Amino acid sequence: MQKKLPQIRTPLPGPEAQKILALDHQYVSPSYARDYPFVAKRGAGMLVEDVDGNTFLDFSAGIAVVSTGHCHPDVVRAIQRQAETLLHMSGTDFYYPLLAELAQKMAEITPGDFPKRVYFGNSGTEAIEAAVKIARHYTRRHRIIAFLRGFHGRTLGALSLTASKAVQRQRFGPLLPGVTHAPYAYPYRCPMGCKPGECANHCTCADYIEKTLFKTITPPEDVAAVVIEPVLGEGGYVVPPAVFLQRLREITQKHGILLIFDEVQCGMGRTGKMWAAEHFGVVPDILCTAKGIASGMPLGITVARAGLMDWGPGAHASTFGGNPVACAAALETIRLLQEKYISNAAEMGRYLMDRLADWTSKHPKVGEVRGLGLMIGIELVKDQATREPNPEGRAQVIRRAYENGLLALGCGESTVRLMPPLVLEKEHADFAMDVLDRCVTEIEK
Ligand SMILES: Cc1ncc(COP(=O)(O)O)c(C=O)c1O
Numbered sequence: 001m002q003k004k005l006p007q008i009r010t011p012l013p014g015p016e017a018q019k020i021l022a023l024d025h026q027y028v029s030p031s032y033a034r035d036y037p038f039v040a041k042r043g044a045g046m047l048v049e050d051v052d053g054n055t056f057l058d059f060s061a062g063i064a065v066v067s068t069g070h071c072h073p074d075v076v077r078a079i080q081r082q083a084e085t086l087l088h089m090s091g092t093d094f095y096y097p098l099l100a101e102l103a104q105k106m107a108e109i110t111p112g113d114f115p116k117r118v119y120f121g122n123s124g125t126e127a128i129e130a131a132v133k134i135a136r137h138y139t140r141r142h143r144i145i146a147f148l149r150g151f152h153g154r155t156l157g158a159l160s161l162t163a164s165k166a167v168q169r170q171r172f173g174p175l176l177p178g179v180t181h182a183p184y185a186y187p188y189r190c191p192m193g194c195k196p197g198e199c200a201n202h203c204t205c206a207d208y209i210e211k212t213l214f215k216t217i218t219p220p221e222d223v224a225a226v227v228i229e230p231v232l233g234e235g236g237y238v239v240p241p242a243v244f245l246q247r248l249r250e251i252t253q254k255h256g257i258l259l260i261f262d263e264v265q266c267g268m269g270r271t272g273k274m275w276a277a278e279h280f281g282v283v284p285d286i287l288c289t290a291k292g293i294a295s296g297m298p299l300g301i302t303v304a305r306a307g308l309m310d311w312g313p314g315a316h317a318s319t320f321g322g323n324p325v326a327c328a329a330a331l332e333t334i335r336l337l338q339e340k341y342i343s344n345a346a347e348m349g350r351y352l353m354d355r356l357a358d359w360t361s362k363h364p365k366v367g368e369v370r371g372l373g374l375m376i377g378i379e380l381v382k383d384q385a386t387r388e389p390n391p392e393g394r395a396q397v398i399r400r401a402y403e404n405g406l407l408a409l410g411c412g413e414s415t416v417r418l419m420p421p422l423v424l425e426k427e428h429a430d431f432a433m434d435v436l437d438r439c440v441t442e443i444e445k
Pocket of ligand 1: 122123124125126128151152153154229233234262263264265266290291
């Protein structure tokens with residue numbers, strides 16, 4: 001693990017990996033969706049080593065989780081110190097300093113200059129569940145508006161909001177009643193038929209909520225919350241026009257509806273600012289985050305305007321939520337992000353976008369490149385004129401990248417997503433761009 005760039009020493013998967021794969025395929029739930037047979041042994045910074053000693057550059061960051069890179073020494077030390085002191089006590093029934101300290105920190109760093117309260121869970125899904133329960137409890141309304149292509153988790157409540165892939169819902173219904181899905185402003189494939197560029201000043205997707213939903217099936221007086229990812233993650237790494245989110249803020253304010261931002265994937269510095277919300281000048285009432293918050297320790301956080309948490313003791317809690325070790329990792333992660341890695345994400349994001357700037361002209365199968373900071377999507381199409389999605393091409397690119405030492409994942413129907421740890425350096429970025437450039441060229445032949 002000394003080297004900065006990947007080295008592949010065995011055919012893939014190697015002999016040790018094959019043993020683990022056989023065991024995994026026998027015992028582990030087949031619901032996990034693995035695109036290629038990478039079997040991790042250890043990680044450091046941008047690199048991960050597999051069980052056969054091959055090293056890979058990780059442009060997946062464990063699905064946007066290891067924000068400070070694999071096993072950042074400062075985070076590891078914080079975890080070790082805390083593990084030796086107190087592993088668990090449960091904030092649901094007792095007090096401990098880290099829970100209150102992290103709550104204070106989250107209230108300080110989240111958008112909005114108003115008093116806030118913080119709820120702790122163990123995952124992104126739980127952060128969403130809590131937000132929806134807060135919204136229903138506070139407003140005494142039951143309806144929720146979410147968005148097509150959005151992803152908010154897989155427990156039955158969160159799944160009711162998720163509208164990313166049919167397989168995630170198939171045979172799990174009926175889900176939570178009162179959830180309506182509206183179109184997400186996706187300029188490259190506008191669901192309302194606008195052409196790219198037309199959405200800059202006026203968003204017909206936001207209009208649809210006011211002019212259609214509110215007047216037909218979703219009376220605004222019944223709506224507790226609008227839940228949205230300010231940048232779409234799982235659904236395709238889509239950056240909406242600012243006017244979309246700004247209009248949602250106006251519409252929700254007008255009708256006493258809470259605006260909930262799901263920053264589980266796009267938060268924690270990934271977009272080059274601590275919160276994606278900051279790019280759009282919109283302050284939500286409730287913000288959910290998880291993934292990158294604790295560099296790999298399980299933690300989900302829901303931050304709300306203080307007055308919204310008008311629920312009393314026993315209304316909601318989780319045994320493990322805000323575990324002291326996860327809190328220690330989060331505080332150290334936030335310190336590192338603020339000190340250097342958020343600015344690095346902005347700088348390296350610009351560097352990657354510069355390298356990708358001519359891809360739609362030089363690659364006939366690249367339909368669009370989009371993103372903010374280190375949240376970048378490369379959408380593959382069968383041809384640029386029809387924009388027909390190219391999921392087979394995407395699968396091949398990702399597989400070939402793996403064989404060349406680069407771990408990447410897909411999102412949406414046919415987008416390759418780049419979500420490296422925020423510690424990315426130019427040398428890594430160049431390696432990744434060269435590999436992907438070659439892989440896309442190969443599938444175009
Ligand atoms: C935007 C968003 N919300 C919620 C979730 C669910 O998070 P978790 O898998 O930690 O439950 C995810 C996970 O991918 C996500 O990307």
